[in-house]
Amino acid sequence: MRLLRDIAKHKAIYFMILPMVLYYIIFKYVPMYGSIIAFQDFRVAKGIGGSDWAGLKHFIAFFDSVYFFRVLKNTLLISLYNLVFGFPVPILFAILLNEIRNRLFKSVVQTVSYLPHFISLVVICGLIISFTSRDGVINRLIAFFGGERSALLGDPANFRTIYVISQIWQEMGWSSIIYLAALSGINPEIYEAAKVDGAGRFRQIWSITLPSLVPVITILLILRIGGMMEVGFEKIILLYNPNTYETADVISSFVYRKGLAEGAEYSFTTAVGLFQAVINFILLIGANTFSRRLSDNRLW
Numbered sequence: 001m002r003l004l005r006d007i008a009k010h011k012a013i014y015f016m017i018l019p020m021v022l023y024y025i026i027f028k029y030v031p032m033y034g035s036i037i038a039f040q041d042f043r044v045a046k047g048i049g050g051s052d053w054a055g056l057k058h059f060i061a062f063f064d065s066v067y068f069f070r071v072l073k074n075t076l077l078i079s080l081y082n083l084v085f086g087f088p089v090p091i092l093f094a095i096l097l098n099e100i101r102n103r104l105f106k107s108v109v110q111t112v113s114y115l116p117h118f119i120s121l122v123v124i125c126g127l128i129i130s131f132t133s134r135d136g137v138i139n140r141l142i143a144f145f146g147g148e149r150s151a152l153l154g155d156p157a158n159f160r161t162i163y164v165i166s167q168i169w170q171e172m173g174w175s176s177i178i179y180l181a182a183l184s185g186i187n188p189e190i191y192e193a194a195k196v197d198g199a200g201r202f203r204q205i206w207s208i209t210l211p212s213l214v215p216v217i218t219i220l221l222i223l224r225i226g227g228m229m230e231v232g233f234e235k236i237i238l239l240y241n242p243n244t245y246e247t248a249d250v251i252s253s254f255v256y257r258k259g260l261a262e263g264a265e266y267s268f269t270t271a272v273g274l275f276q277a278v279i280n281f282i283l284l285i286g287a288n289t290f291s292r293r294l295s296d297n298r299l300w
Contacts, residue, residue, distance in 0.1 A: 038271040044264075058271035067254060074160075075250040079228040081164045087224060089172050091217065094179035095209055099201065113173025125238035128166050129153060153239060156247040163239065163248075182216045183209065218297035226284030229276045251276050 007014050033048075038058060040051040062068060093113070100106040116124065131137050132152035139149040152158045186208065194204050233252035240248035251272060259269035284299075292298040 035270060035274050037267050038274045040267055042267040042270075044266075054267065058268045059275065061268060062272050062275065067249070070246070071249055071251050071254045074247060075229055075231055075252075078160055078163060078231050078250060081160060082167060083224055083228070085164060086168045086171070087221065089168050090175035091179055091213065093172055094176040094183060095205060097176065097180060098183045098209070099205075110173065113176070115173075116170040117174035119170075121234055122238065124166070124170060125235060128162065128239060132158075132162060154241065154243055156244045159240065159244045159248045163235070167235075178216060178220070179213060182213055186212045214295075215297045218291055218295065219299060222284065222287045222291055222299055225287040226280055228283050229280045 036048055037051065039053060039055060040048070041054045041057075042048070042051045046052075097106060097110065100109070133139070134149045134151055136152075138152060143149055153162060190208055191204055194208060199207065229251065231250040231252055233250070233256045236248060236250055236253040237256060240253065255269045255272050258265050258272075288299050
């Protein structure tokens with residue numbers, strides 16, 4: 001068998017990827033069995049095998065819920081804003097870093113940009129709450145320029161903007177790493193040839209750098225579109241409050257609240273999570289199919 005021969009030939013490489021394969025099997029694929037409870041009236045005492053079947057009851061309950069359109073709208077809008085405004089930033093940042101010739105300055109900028117990714121999310125959210133409070137830095141600047149102080153994070157109209165901007169700041173540097181790696185693979189002789197032909201910096205970026213990044217950008221864009229229905233509940237629940245549920249409550253935070261905070265509605269929340277996963281799967285297939293018809297860059 002070809003696979004077995006390849007494993008025997010490259011044992012070290014397969015041994016290196018073994019932990020990641022085990023991680024996905026144990027924590028991603030095995031738990032899929034638990035999705036069965038979305039179609040049951042699950043009771044812990046009875047277990048998955050003994051609980052009564054409920055069919056599509058919990059899915060219908062979610063679709064008929066007064067919260068359905070709210071959480072769906074908020075999830076899609078926050079994901080869309082993150083995609084439109086957040087996705088291009090690491091690309092631009094990587095290109096700008098690539099143009100820096102001073103290695104020491106470049107290293108300092110990279111290190112500073114990576115730091116927010118490694119800071120605890122609780123600390124990050126604490127900083128956001130502090131900065132947006134009435135006595136925070138942002139309100140002091142607003143007051144300095146003649147504006148009125150307000151609890152920015154307590155206003156539903158501001159929540160998505162604050163969330164997206166803070167998300168860009170937090171992940172910009174870390175997300176740029178893969179683009180920097182792609183840029184390092186470009187043959188320097190191509191740039192030298194462009195210089196000989198009279199191409200300036202911007203022409204080199206437009207004609208060489210960006211086309212070289214297109215395959216990586218396409219793959220990452222497909223993956224981002226395939227995760228449109230996923231907005232991490234951790235940051236949401238650390239920042240939102242009942243006053244901002246109108247614009248802040250997303251599917252993941254709704255599942256957390258219904259499944260753990262307000263009551264153990266395991267079957268209902270599993271149904272909601274399964275609905276979310278199915279929509280993500282459809283978006284992923286659609287994005288990959290569109291990319292395959294448009295160009296040669298695709299996931300499969």
